Amino acid sequence: MVSESTSKTVRLIEGAGISNQIKLEVAEDVARMRREHGIQPLLVVVQIGDDPASTVYVNSKVRTCEELGMGSRQIALPSTTTTHELLALISDLNSKDEVDGILVQLPLPGHIEERPILEAIDPAKDVDGFHPINVGRLALSQPSLVPCTPMGVVELLERSNVPIRGANACVVGRSNIVGRPMAQLLLQRDATVTICHSRTRDLASVTRQADILIAAIGRAGFIGMEHIKPGAAVIDVGVNRVSDPAVARQLFGEDIERRLGIIAKRGFTITGDVNAAEADKVAGLRTPVPGGVGLLTVAMLMKNTLSAAKSRRNLAW
Numbered sequence: 001m002v003s004e005s006t007s008k009t010v011r012l013i014e015g016a017g018i019s020n021q022i023k024l025e026v027a028e029d030v031a032r033m034r035r036e037h038g039i040q041p042l043l044v045v046v047q048i049g050d051d052p053a054s055t056v057y058v059n060s061k062v063r064t065c066e067e068l069g070m071g072s073r074q075i076a077l078p079s080t081t082t083t084h085e086l087l088a089l090i091s092d093l094n095s096k097d098e099v100d101g102i103l104v105q106l107p108l109p110g111h112i113e114e115r116p117i118l119e120a121i122d123p124a125k126d127v128d129g130f131h132p133i134n135v136g137r138l139a140l141s142q143p144s145l146v147p148c149t150p151m152g153v154v155e156l157l158e159r160s161n162v163p164i165r166g167a168n169a170c171v172v173g174r175s176n177i178v179g180r181p182m183a184q185l186l187l188q189r190d191a192t193v194t195i196c197h198s199r200t201r202d203l204a205s206v207t208r209q210a211d212i213l214i215a216a217i218g219r220a221g222f223i224g225m226e227h228i229k230p231g232a233a234v235i236d237v238g239v240n241r242v243s244d245p246a247v248a249r250q251l252f253g254e255d256i257e258r259r260l261g262i263i264a265k266r267g268f269t270i271t272g273d274v275n276a277a278e279a280d281k282v283a284g285l286r287t288p289v290p291g292g293v294g295l296l297t298v299a300m301l302m303k304n305t306l307s308a309a310k311s312r313r314n315l316a317w
Helices: 015-037 052-068 083-095 115-118 134-138 148-159 179-188 203-207 245-251 254-264 292-313
Strands: 002-004 011-013 040-049 071-077 099-104 168-172 192-196 212-215 233-238 240-242 269-270
Touching: 002 245, 011 254, 015 052, 015 292, 040 052, 040 083, 040 292, 052 071, 052 292, 071 083, 083 099, 083 115, 099 292, 134 179, 148 179, 148 233, 148 292, 168 203, 179 192, 179 240, 240 245, 245 254, 245 269, 254 269
Parallel strands: 040 071, 040 099, 168 192, 168 212, 212 233
Antiparallel strands: 002 011, 240 269
16 A cells, blocks of 8 residues: 655555555465365464564464464474474474474574574475575576565565566665565566665665665664655665664654654654655655564565465465
8 A cells, every 4th residue: 555645755655555455365365275175274483482572573473374264383492492402393393294384483592503493494384485495496586485574575566556677676785584585576577686785885876776775774764865866666674773862853754753752652663774754855655664564574474374385285276
């Protein structure tokens, strides 16, 4: 859904309407799978330790599964769990035919190395899209399970009628989770893609060429007016906490009083990598934070779980 903001020049690409649309489509397919084949897609989410933020994310995923008619299983392990114990659990889940998706909630405790864990998950059940086999398939434009956040960005763009084919697209950030797969997805849709990062010289001169600018660098309000081409679509993937009212005043423009109230109440407010107050003076479209890309991540996880269930059973509809 694209809605008018209070700015005269920018429109906000809201994530809620698009997320709900995707969830409805998934729920319809899940109902059909259960009705015609007697199969209920099952997602297993593994959490190690009791990090509060991770618990919120896990609960959201499990709750959404239930809302859409999918099965879910939450496995909570103590923070003392060893790498060997976690690998044994993943091996067991890989062997269970009724399990369609396996997600190990990140970050892991410091004593567990991330890469061996992610590589142990069956690529056919890798609903995060992080396994090297899925990464390689994405790079080769082959069918694969794709990381949820970049795929969510594509859904936002396409469903908001933002032209991708032939557009100059710039991705600021080169992480394996967002930046690199984001570039691959845009390239597959015939965009001309540039990836920028912390070593890019004269960053603003590069980003100002972009019709589609995607910020995924993890720095609050870093992308300002000088980085944005007039009329560009600015997609903000960042999620950062701001607790200093003085910093907030530089970032939120007309929304500042509400944001200051949030800081006073809970000690911080959430912002993205884009300085919204500056971006709204020049951008044509922008995703808000919160309320933008983040809402698509769980929806795309549900879509990946459904895709895994269909692919594993050769259901092509």
